[in-house]
Amino acid sequence: MTIKRRLIISYILVFVVPIMMTAFLFLFSAGGLWLFTQSGNHVFVESPTQFNRATEAVHHVVFRSIRAGQTDPSGYTWVIEMFSPQQSYVILKEDNQTYYEYGNGKLASRIKNIPAYVQDRGLTESNRDTYVRSEDGQYYYYEKQNIDGHVYSLYFLSQEMPHGTDEAVERATRGTIIAIILSFFILLALTIYLLTHFVLRYMQRALDLLQLGSTHVREGDLRGHLYYPHDDEVKPVVEAFNMMTKELNQSLQERQQAEENRKELIANMSHDIRTPLTAIRAYVEGLMDNVANTPEKQERYLKVIQKKAADMDRMINQLFLFSKIELGERALPMEEMDLNRVVAEIVYENEDGWQRDGAVVTLSQSGGTLPVMGNAELWQRIITNLVSNSIKYKTDSIVQIQINTAKADGRISLVVADDGPGVAPDVLPRLKELFYRTDKARSRTGDGSGLGLAIVARAVELMGGTLTFCLVEPHGLCACLELPEKKEEEPHE
Template sequence: MKRRIFLYNAVVVMIALTALLIVSGAVIRSVNDHYMERPPVVDDNAPKVQKAMTQWLENPSSWEDLNQRLKDLGYALYVSLNGAEVYSSMAPIQTDLLRQLPRSTSWPSGEPATLWMGGALVIGMRSGPYTILAMGEPNMPKVFGRQRVQTEAVLLSVLLIGATAIVVIVLLSMVSTHFQLKHILRPVNALTDAARRIEAGDYSQPVGYDGQDEFTAVCAAFEHMQHHLLQEREKNAAYERARTDLVAGISHDLRTPLTSVKGYIKGLRDGVANTPAKQAQYLDIAYRKACDMDVLLQRLFYFSKLETGNLPLFPVRADLGEFVRGFVRDTAGDLEQRGGKFLVRGAPAPHPVRIDTEQLYRVLTNLTDNAVRYTGAEALVLTLTLWRERDREHLRFADNGCGVPEEALPHLFEQFWRGDQSRGGQSGEGSGLGLYIVKYIIEAHGGTISARNDGGLVFDIALPCEEEESDHA
């Protein structure tokens, strides 16, 4: 675009200057030739003028009387005293010619002399302190309405050419500017129309600019933004549907244990449970159903904290190895009841980290629940491996299941994403939040988590190492 504008302006200036030089040269040459073609005039009245001036000297009278005599012969009179004008009947062109007389011009005293001045015959003489000049009508062309001397004619011609050149340059500039603006406004109008379409909610139509200039990148970036907005709108719509499904699912799942709690309490109240053993059974079932409702409500509450960014972290210094072994001790019995077991591997070396123990406990719980529900192994084995690599403490959480399809790996940590195996989950599971929560908590600790298939599904967690020297700080 800058190159095109520079080229347009350069072309306009070059054309205008070239035209000005050509026209100026032609006009000046024509004017000069016009003046040069005027031959000296042969005036038969010149001797009569000389005689009239001589007779006037012999018998002086008024300047008006001498002027009348010269006027009858076709001449005009000019009288000066020591260079100052005393009397003049000359036309403007004759006055202009007189101004071109050299100051050194000397006229004889008492006897008229003649002088040819580029188109006019001048007859002059001196009478005492007076200089008396008579000039016939100049043989000069008319320029702009009247006869003019050559220098004036050339100057006026140049001024006229300059004015014409200015008009031409302005017109050429206007034409050039019109085409430049038309070219520049193409992408601007395209972007404006695209912005209006986006404002109206239409993200499908491209900008539609195929030029090759600075605006090409802008239009490409705008289309990329438009495509991104379209994807975000579709993703947000999917998220909204998933949120609706989540709330509807949890509401539905709450209804089942709530109905059970109400039924067993009603049984107690109505005396259906009429023995201590049966009453204890009813209370135990009602308590477990209430715990199930609490789990569902906690999950919904936890999700709302994630959505608003109000999930607080209270990190403390801890040993990752001891934390993992403590988690295994706490949950091993429950896992065995569900048909699985833990294996912990790694050197007993210290693994210092700063973690929120409650939130990291939730991470391991979610990974364990995910493995129990979706691994598909008859004898589930969860292997937790610890090691240190440079300034990172690593924890590998691996199962012995069948893994997940490779195309599903990039989506495991997405909010509300659910694989085919998770669609039959119970009690509010299968909402697509478990691994999303895991990733959120790990990244909030400044760590990373990734998933891969390696004899089962493997999660690699890396957390910043808390240097031991900080104990002595």
């Protein structure tokens, strides 16, 4: 049950309970009067005011019962018989025929004190005639009504009694009032308690659940999942809390993984840079110690130093680019460009160098422009890293590399495939990992830093694309890059 429904039920009960309490008090009072009549106690009239109240009660009960079809006096005589039979005298007549008489018959002679013209006059237009009189401590009440073609007459006579004769009635009345007040407050307090418990207990369970989850988060436990079985207003809050902890846990894991990657990056780069640096130092010392004592040795030493310095420069450039990629678009802003033109320029600029390294690069492009959001520096590094990776691990003197661009279904693709030795199928998912070298998977080892393909993967991801590797038959490796096509913005009217 939802909180809203519980509140609605509470509001309804707040409205219904007072009505029920009123009915309960009415029944309680009626029961008290019935018990009073059964106890043998009677009401004594001590003033005209009390007589008027007594006749009003008798009038309502008697005539309403008759109008309801209950002509048998046993249904309403209980209200008449509450009054003292010594003090009162009551007669009921139907068409001038007496069918009920109660009280002190000695008072019957005083009926003549009611004027004959009052008793004999016809009914008024309202089918009702009433006569009330009070004199010398004597009270008279006379009423007749026309009900279903019959004239019913009520005579009620009473003589004033000394004050204090109705002490039993007063005690009963006081007891009844006290009982009614106590019952009212007890029932009201019970209703408030139950309604408050009905709503707050339900909400408290939800709050306790959220507090428990918050405690786990504060203690660093982000793996917990709150279970809330009810389908109400609290459920979206619990689901949002679970989503928050899940994302926090994922973010924490990514942060820890990134920290581990940085540590590994520093360790690996330190090791990789130390290798050419050690070689440079050794050859420089050889030159200084005159180990290279011939022009040929000196030239060979200098060429080795130049190569090792180039390797260090390449690794530092890779590290610098990787750091820029980690910073994202702040360091490498994206712009709209034509992929066909960018790839063609990169191939044209590097084609001669690739041929000297034993690579024959063939470029095949789709017609028209291929608009993408990217960065020229990233594309330069993507193409050169993929081609360099094919050259590095080639087993023949020449490696054939095919570069293709295409567009289909709103996606733009760039495919770089070679006919090299390829890799083992189980290695494909790991090619994008940092510092992963496929030495055991290739027929020969390389001198790479292990950042090349990782940089390609992160660069493609930064530009909103995807990178997948697959094998080429009968042998070779293929890298497929897919990026979303840059849509032209519609001009504003």
